[in-house]
Amino acid sequence: MAKSKRPYLLPVTLTCDAAEIENGVSMELVDKYIGKHSDMLRRYDYLENLYRGFHDVYKEPEKESWKPDNRLAVNFPRYITDTFIGYAYGIPIKVGHPDDNVAESISDFEHDNEISDHDAELVKKCCIYGHTFEYAYQEDGTTRTRLTSFTPKELFVVYDDTVKSRALFAVRYGRHGVDSANSGKLYGEILTPERIEHFDAGAKTNEFPNPYGLIPVVEWRLNDERMGLFEPVAGLIEAYNHTIGEKANDVEAFAEAYLAVVGAELDEKGVYRIHDNRLINVYGTDNAKDVMIQFLQKPTADGTQENLLNRLEKLIYQIAMVANISDESFGSATSGTALAYKLQAMSNMALAFDRKIEKSIRKRYKLFCSLSTNAADPDSYRDIEITFSRNIPKNQKEEADTAQQLSGIVSHETQLKVLSVVEDPAAEIDRMKAEESSTQDSVLNRTMFTPKEDENG
Incomplete structure (x- = not known):
């Protein structure tokens, strides 16, 4: 078997001495950091290819023409990523605010940006690359704030080298296509708190004032190491692909006895x-x-291969900390508690990611509230309320039994919180009171206005 290896190092944060940009961000400095960023692209390409199913097993040297040479890639990365996202963020993240005016402004902003889909894409890119970037801009001719996202292949942020790790500037860049007069040359923009500068073919072209007073880029991270969700098991996945390919070769060889x-x-x-x-x-x-x-009769290693494949598959899910929900053992989890134990590792990882996402969302609304056209108070973002919900099967009968057993022990509102069908316990209590009042009024009306029967018939 070929040796499994981790082909690329983890990314490092790009840092800079703040004194280097006292007179602005020069093109020489931008070129320097684009060069550093380019060194990371091989890793990002590798992780992206894993998710898409184009694994390194297809790049291995070809065998002699008379030997079977099957190349099989089992797309664990996609399964792991999509399963985790569906469980942790299948129910959209909710953002609210106690101030009705700000809440309405946020609602309009989220509607404009189709925020549920936008957040889902950011989460997916975080899982693939370990981190990604959200970019805010003002829609031409309007006061509307719009959002888009860029992978870490297209945009990077340079931080200062102090303990504050403050963002100094960001660079978004690409290269002209072969049909362009500047084929292969760089173009893009430099983003600082004060201005946005465009450049092309090694020279700055124009600049605009930055309306936010902050770098309009928010980094979303899966973790502080910026490690992708399936990156820790990349070597195990490559070993699995090699083993199952060799097993297919053995089957083909047996057919040619x-x-x-x-x-x-x-x-x-x-x-x-x-x-x-x-x-x-x-x-x-x-x-x-x-x-x-x-x-x-050719010698067979079928038993050894099956044991290795089973061991690798188990390790892949165990180390990735994502449940294999297609496993038959999930069918035996009849109670909510049993299911919770099976999902415990994935739940812990989701909770850790929640904390990173919450920081990023607060930075998003800090940018949003920095404009008076969005919020009267620039500090309104401090009071936003962020709610995460796990997307897990609900046993409503078990919930109802639990709620009933809590009667007389806790408040009615706490009782109702146990029920997944009740989205707003306080509102539900108000509706129950209204129904009860309506029922009493109906009974009273029937009692008062129903004519009594004549005693004589």
């Missing part, structure tokens, strides 16, 4: 008769019992 004829000589015509007509007729010997015709 050799026929051995011992004690008799076959001429060329006899060989073709056996191959084409599936007929064996050996003659020309006085002692037929000395003739032996059989297929050569």
